[in-house]
Amino acid sequence: MTEHQQYSVVASLPGFELREYPAYSTVSITMKESFDQSGNRAFTPLVRYIGGSNSDGRQIAMTAPVIQEPQSDGEQLVQFVMPAGFTAADMPAPQDARLACQEMPAHLAAAIRYSGLATESAFRKQLARLERALATAGYEAAGPARSARFDPPWKPPFMRHNEVIVPVQPSVVA
Template identity: 45%
Template sequence: MTERQPYRMLARHPGFELRRYPAHLVAEVRVDGSFTAAGNAAFRPLARYLGGANRSRGELSVTAPGGPAPAGSERIAMTAPVVQEEGDRPDCWLVRFVLPAGSTPATLPEPVDPRITIRELPEELAAAMRFSGRWTDRTFARRATALGRAVIAAGLRPTGAVRYARFDPPWTPWFLRRNEVVLPVAD
């Protein structure tokens, strides 16, 4: 089973849950293009990083015969969700893989692909709306609008961009897919 990003549910409001997310590490790629194209384009290099396209920071291992050999790449467990957020200009997207809990910058292997950045995101209070369905920009935009309205109606103040979270692989039937829109809010 795939590890899921941890959070603590603080309250239920009409249309969303109020959650506290702990600080966590992500592997991130910045991609230009449409919502759908960006998600598809970023997935490949991020999946390659998890699959071993990286440089291990581990110590030298000893192999026989011949003595020490440099440690190679390593596989990293897949974690859900895959997160997509608008970048700093039109048609620019940040696509992130949440890395396994307990990872540190010192223990994670270095990406081979220079487009991949490893970052730590701080603890955050956020409103989250869960839904099932297809991964279209229209579906996510409609849910993001509804979440923003519900957050304002609950008396909370948004503090950042909406994130779009996908939890299931593409072969999961659309009606069984878990998706979320997540909006950071003020403490």
Template identity: 35%
Template sequence: MAIEEPSYEVTRTYPMFELRQYAPYLVAETEVGDDFDEAGNRAFRILADYIFGNNRSKTKMEMTAPVNQRPAEDQGEKIRMTAPVSQQAGEGKSGTYVVSFVMPSGYSLETLPTPNDSRVNLREEPAKLMAVRRYSGRWTRKNYEENLGVLRLAIREAGLETTGEPVYARYNPPFTPWFMRRNEVMLEIDPEVRP
């Protein structure tokens, strides 16, 4: 049985990644504060509850793919740069991540069921050009970071520049054997800087 995914066109293939032009699509998302591995699990339960009927119209929706996870962007006030710049390791400190489910394509923002849970936000993901590296394996931070490093290096070598936070995409249910899982790491490409 095929699972719906966002629509995209592969515009160019590189040895370590491909460039995809994504059309706009809708997401249901939630922000959770936790470590990388646990954030996805906590958020999944919140979002699954929404699509399985915890909404005002009690509408059940089909599961789509992927489940996306990215670091939450700081939307705080911008302050003029000063010196020195200090860095301290966040030993044991949890991060904040935004996890999203792609909504089925038959909906618009106006027709999506209204969530009962205030932690669920509905929005449109705009069209964008993404560099995407596909890999298999376990859903671990180590596996993700290794592939993110390969992707960043390959993008630099291709003369492209990125914008925004990396996105971690998972396509399979948890019962899928680890060696058969489809995972992707994605970085948005700045359309103004192309070789």
């Protein structure tokens, strides 16, 4: 079974789940393709890295989700989350110069879950729902929204687990 990224549920609120994520490590690539193309195009170099195309020739277990973060310049940052316990210092260097190993800080985030295909259209629709729920609950975004895909492409769309995750500031609502 695939390891899932760790987090603690702080609260289940109307329209979203509030989570605390501990620090974690990722290997990432920035793609120039569209949102819908980037996830698939980024998969090959990222899976090669965890398959042993790295300085140690070390295989690393696949985890979920695969994270995609649209960038302000239209590019797409696509990340594989490393298994729990990895730090950026522990990670073997990528052989592909397009890849980067990063340590992500602990943070508070809001998440909304949905099924179906994780297209840009679905991401934008779910992000709008999440932003409305956050505003109603008195939370503010503290960073860019991310698309999280938990399932392989051969899983039927109606059975897929996708999320939109937004880092947030603590609530100012009493």
